[in-house]
Every structure is written in C-alpha cells, then in structure tokens.
Amino acid sequence: MTIKNRFLISYFGGIVIASLSILTILCITFYIITGSIPTPKILYQSFTNQxxxxxxxxxxxxxxxxxxxxxxxxxxxxxxxxxxxxxxxxxxxxxxxxxxxxxxxxxxxxxxxxxxxxxxxxxxxxxxxxxxxxxxxxxxxxxxxxxxxxxxxxxxxxxxxENSLLEFLTKWGFLIILLIVLISIAAMLLSTQLLRKTIIKPLENLGRVMSKMSDGDLEIKTPTIPTNTAKEVTELTQDFQSMQQALIASIKEQKNLENNRKELIASISHDLKTPMTSIIGYVEGLLDGVAESPEKREKYLKTIHSRSLALNKLIEELFLYSKLDAEAVPFYFERLQVVDFLSHIVEEFKLYTKNVQFIIQAHQDVYVNIDRLQMNRAISNLIENSMKFKKKNEALVIMIKVEVIDQKVQITIQDNGEGISALQLPYVFDHFYRGEEARTSTTGGSGLGLAIVKQIIEKHHGQVMIHSELNDGTTVVIVVDKA
CATH class of the missing domain: 3.30.450.160 (Beta-Lactamase)
Structure with a gap:
C-alpha cells in the first residue's frame, strides 16, 4: 500500500473514530441521565423541553x-x-x-x-x-x-x-454540522495535497533517481526539494546525495585501483625482466665460451652477481611494499628521543660513506612514538636517495633538522643533490616511478623507495611532503605527533 493511501486511510479513520467516540460518549451520558435510548425523536424532544x-x-x-x-x-x-x-x-x-x-x-x-x-x-x-x-x-x-x-x-x-443561541442551533444545527463536515473534508484534502507536495512527491522523485542509478546512471542529479519539505525527507535526501557522491567516489577509486594494479603488474614485469635478461645473457656468454680469459670471466661473474643482488633487493622491496599495502606488517610503537634515533642512523651511514657530510639540528628533549625498525627504513631510504642522486662535481651535504610545531614534530631532510624536475615531482611517491629517462640508469633504484616511505609514515598517522627543483637539491618533510 502506498504512503498516500495510508495517509488517506489514517485521516478517514481518525475522523470516523473521533466521531463515533463522541457520539458514544453522548449516548451513554444521555442514557445515564434519562434512562432511555437516545433516538433522534427523543433527542429532539429532550432538546426542546426547556x-x-x-x-x-x-x-x-x-x-x-x-x-x-x-x-x-x-x-x-x-x-x-x-x-x-x-x-x-x-x-x-x-x-x-x-x-x-x-x-x-x-x-x-x-x-x-x-x-x-x-x-x-x-x-x-x-x-x-x-x-x-x-x-x-x-x-x-x-x-x-x-x-x-x-x-x-x-x-x-x-x-x-427562547435563548437566541439555542434557537440558532435548533434551526441551523444541521447546516452547521454539514458545514463542519465540508470544512473537515476540505482541510483533509488540503493537508493531503500538502503532504503530497512535501513528502510523497520528493520520495517519488527520489525513487525515480534510484531507479536510474540502478540502471547505471550514477551522475544523475537529485531533484531540488521544496523549502517546506518534511525534516525527515530532507535528511533522507541529503543522506542519499551523500551516498551518491560516496558511491561515485568509490567507483572512481576502484577504477584507479584497477589502473594501478595494471600499472603495477606492468612495472613488476619490466623491472624483473631487465636484470633477468642481463643475467641470462652473461650466463649464456659464459656457456658459449665468449669469455675466453680469466679476467673476462671474472667480469662476467661480477656483473651476474651485481644484477642478482639488484634483483634480490627489488624482490625484497616489492615484498615489503605488498605487505605494507595489505597491512600485513606489524608496527610496534615506542617512545624514542628523536636526536638519539637520528644520530644512530647517521652513524651507520658514516661507517661506509666517506664523501658525505651530515648535519643534525635538533633539541635533545624531543620525543615521538614510532616503530624503530620501520622509521629507520624510511629515513634510510631518503638518505640513500640523496646519495644516489648527488651532484658529480660537488660534495654531498645532508642536513637533518627537527622542529616542534603545535604538538607536531617536523623532521626535515635536505640535500644539495641534483633535485627533481617540476614535471616529475608530483609522481615521486607513486610505486615504480623513477622518471622516464632513469628507467635504465645505473643508480640501482627500484622505484619503490619513496612509495615505501609514504606508506610507513602514513602508518604512523603522519604526513610526508617533498620540495625540490632541478639542480637545486631536494627537501623532504616528515610530520608526526609529539610524544
């Protein structure tokens, strides 16, 4: 049964029940007082008996x-x-x-x-x-x-x-009752029309929009509702519009994820195939006897070894990226002093890096809640990137600065390296992105380093931002909560 019919039945039922209730009460009262059943004749006689x-x-x-x-x-x-x-x-x-x-x-x-x-x-x-x-x-x-x-x-x-009011009621009572009934019917029809305009019509429009959405037209515009529409219908329409926008955004996100999946598969295939092809080529060269001298064979074997290490590192980073994306990596947060934590990372790099100058600017009493292992990996990835893309004719300087801003700890890692062009900068956190000209470079990058950094920082409920200009260095800013 439609809402309109339910309203109509409710109105008529209310009028009938109210009328019968009043009539029953009057009849019972009359019977108690007079002891007789109130027929129309008796009622008239009683009414005129003054x-x-x-x-x-x-x-x-x-x-x-x-x-x-x-x-x-x-x-x-x-x-x-x-x-x-x-x-x-x-x-x-x-x-x-x-x-x-x-x-x-x-x-x-x-x-x-x-x-x-x-x-x-x-x-x-x-x-x-x-x-x-x-x-x-x-x-x-x-x-x-x-x-x-x-x-x-x-x-x-x-x-x-006789009293003029009683005379008036006796003479015009029937017409008054008829007028009241007509006014009640008119009020009911007006109320029904108002309900149709403010409740039924908006719901019908909403139903038509839903039907078209089920047919695939997600971008259909929801009809504007009147200003005097019932509060519940207005809230329902607003909730539906929010749901529609969320559904559209979800479908777009799903399409983006599908495109990313395809790109990821293509990137994995490319990055795995390149070192494998190189390894197979050198192995076949050894088998065919191309490397005749011990020096050449040793060169081939060193190349195979370096390509194997690069392939193994790519697989490890890909495995880590997949686990982070699937939220399969456990995070163990602990309260650490930022300066001591960063100093330990820098000391490890100083052991095998002689041509890099590290500068740390920070207060000793700054603490954060972080996962020691994963944050170490994120900071190390950023330092390694700076070392890979340093200028050939200039010593690399990496400055690490720690600041506290509104209960947030801001870790800035700045270098004087080659920098990143404005065209490449928006995509550096995408997986497997290394710049088109860098796809065959000898830097050994997998294209997953910054993507892994972003995932680790987001797991810490923080943010990572990058600023860079070509030939003018790179600045990476990590923001996490203060402990």
Whole structure:
C-alpha cells in the first residue's frame, strides 16, 4: 500500500473514530441521565423541553390561572387586555384562546403561527410546559386549560422567547454540522495535497533517481526539494546525495585501483625482466665460451652477481611494499628521543660513506612514538636517495633538522643533490616511478623507495611532503605527533 493511501486511510479513520467516540460518549451520558435510548425523536424532544419559567413569569402565570379558575369570562374583557399588554414590557407573551379562536395575543406574536402550533386542550392540565414555534422563533410556555361560563373551552399561554443561541442551533444545527463536515473534508484534502507536495512527491522523485542509478546512471542529479519539505525527507535526501557522491567516489577509486594494479603488474614485469635478461645473457656468454680469459670471466661473474643482488633487493622491496599495502606488517610503537634515533642512523651511514657530510639540528628533549625498525627504513631510504642522486662535481651535504610545531614534530631532510624536475615531482611517491629517462640508469633504484616511505609514515598517522627543483637539491618533510 502506498504512503498516500495510508495517509488517506489514517485521516478517514481518525475522523470516523473521533466521531463515533463522541457520539458514544453522548449516548451513554444521555442514557445515564434519562434512562432511555437516545433516538433522534427523543433527542429532539429532550432538546426542546426547556426549563421552568422565571419567578416573574411564574407570577404572571399564577395570576392568570387564578382568574381563569374563578372568573374565566373576565379574561375576555377589554380592561383585562390592557393589563395584559403591560406584560409585553417584561418580554413576556400572553395568548388567550376560546375554542379554536385566538381571542388575544401579544404584539410580538403571529396569530396564524399560534393557531397552527397551539398545544392541544387538556382538561386535566397534564402537560403544562413545553416549547412552541411562532413564525420561526422558539418560545417556552406554561399552559392552563379551563372552561368559560358558557362551557366553551379556554386556554391561556404565558410565553418567553427562547435563548437566541439555542434557537440558532435548533434551526441551523444541521447546516452547521454539514458545514463542519465540508470544512473537515476540505482541510483533509488540503493537508493531503500538502503532504503530497512535501513528502510523497520528493520520495517519488527520489525513487525515480534510484531507479536510474540502478540502471547505471550514477551522475544523475537529485531533484531540488521544496523549502517546506518534511525534516525527515530532507535528511533522507541529503543522506542519499551523500551516498551518491560516496558511491561515485568509490567507483572512481576502484577504477584507479584497477589502473594501478595494471600499472603495477606492468612495472613488476619490466623491472624483473631487465636484470633477468642481463643475467641470462652473461650466463649464456659464459656457456658459449665468449669469455675466453680469466679476467673476462671474472667480469662476467661480477656483473651476474651485481644484477642478482639488484634483483634480490627489488624482490625484497616489492615484498615489503605488498605487505605494507595489505597491512600485513606489524608496527610496534615506542617512545624514542628523536636526536638519539637520528644520530644512530647517521652513524651507520658514516661507517661506509666517506664523501658525505651530515648535519643534525635538533633539541635533545624531543620525543615521538614510532616503530624503530620501520622509521629507520624510511629515513634510510631518503638518505640513500640523496646519495644516489648527488651532484658529480660537488660534495654531498645532508642536513637533518627537527622542529616542534603545535604538538607536531617536523623532521626535515635536505640535500644539495641534483633535485627533481617540476614535471616529475608530483609522481615521486607513486610505486615504480623513477622518471622516464632513469628507467635504465645505473643508480640501482627500484622505484619503490619513496612509495615505501609514504606508506610507513602514513602508518604512523603522519604526513610526508617533498620540495625540490632541478639542480637545486631536494627537501623532504616528515610530520608526526609529539610524544
């Protein structure tokens, strides 16, 4: 069942239940008070059966009743008519009847209506109170029936005009109820239209967008929702738009990952094939007897050995990169003093490197939480890169500076080497990227060094940035949390 139909059923059900509940309460109350079942006829009679007259009305009625009992013919005298007219000033009405003829009635009454609605004669005066309609106006009355001296039937009525509100309700009650019902229906239709505009229509539009997205149209624009749309629908639309953007980004990321996978396979194939081809060529040369002298054979064997070492290092770095990418490398963080940690790394390089000057600028009391082994590997990779790409005619100087900025420790590694061109700089952290002209260089780079550095720093919840200009050195900045 649709939301629209559910709303309609809910509205109609609410109206019906409320109406029945009110009617039931009124019927039970009426039954408790009167002891009878409230049929339409009984309800009308009860509604028109009014309270007793006021003391003034009662006195006028008693006076006329006494005259009717003792001297009924006096009621027909002209002098008595003049006295009766005084009652008009008290908003009372008097009617005197002889047989079927109205012999006297107050000025504000209509004779024809009195004749039509005059209560029946009753010698025993059983029903002396009630309500009478006179030309559309309701009057409550007290009646007394008697006989004139000539044995003709006589009646007197003392009337008081009914309350205007009660008269209005009695006369126009049905139309008022009908008007209320029509207004309720109109309000329901207006409310339904408003709900359709602010809830149903936006949901229908959202459903159409979902259908088109399921058909592959992910870039479809979500229709603009009205400003007075229900809060829940607005939040649902916003959540859907966020989901749509996330889905689009996810698919783009998936495509990028697929492209990276293809590039990775191509790069692995290239980088493994190159040293393998070289090794196979030298081995075949030895087998074919190309290397005739001991010196040449030794050269071939040294070349095979160096290519094998390079191949083995490539495989190790590739294995490490894959494990880092798959989050299969455990990290053991410990609180270390940065200066001591960096000094230890520099001392290791000084053991087998004589032509490099190391400068460390740092405070002794700076601590960080890092994995000693993995951070050592990252710093070492950066220093090795500086050593591989140093200038041929200038001594290499590597400056390592440590600064504390807003609870962050910034480790800067700066060299005066060859630098990196502006075209290559954005891609240096990509795996297997070494620059097109460096693909066959003799530096021994695998193209994975900086990619591994980036992964290690990110595992430390840090950042790594690089700044460089061709022939003007390179600066690498590592930022981690202070311990």
């Amino acid at each position: 309270r007793s007259l006021s003391p003034e009305e009662e006195m006028a009625y008693v006076e006329l009743r006494n005259i009717a009992k003792t001297e009924p013919d006096e009621l027909l005298s002209t002098a008595r008519y003049k006295e009766l007219q005084k009652l008009d000033n008290q908003s009372l009405g008097v009617v005197i009847r002889q047989n079927d003829e109205i012999v006297y009635y107050s000025e504000n009454l209509v004779e024809k209506s009195l004749i039509a609605h005059f209560p029946s004669f009753n010698t025993n005066n059983i029903e002396t109170k009630g309500t009478i309609d006179n030309d559309g106006g309701f009057y409550r009355y007290m009646k007394f029936d008697f006989y004139y001296s000539d044995k003709s039937k006589g009646s007197i009525l003392v009337l008081k005009k």
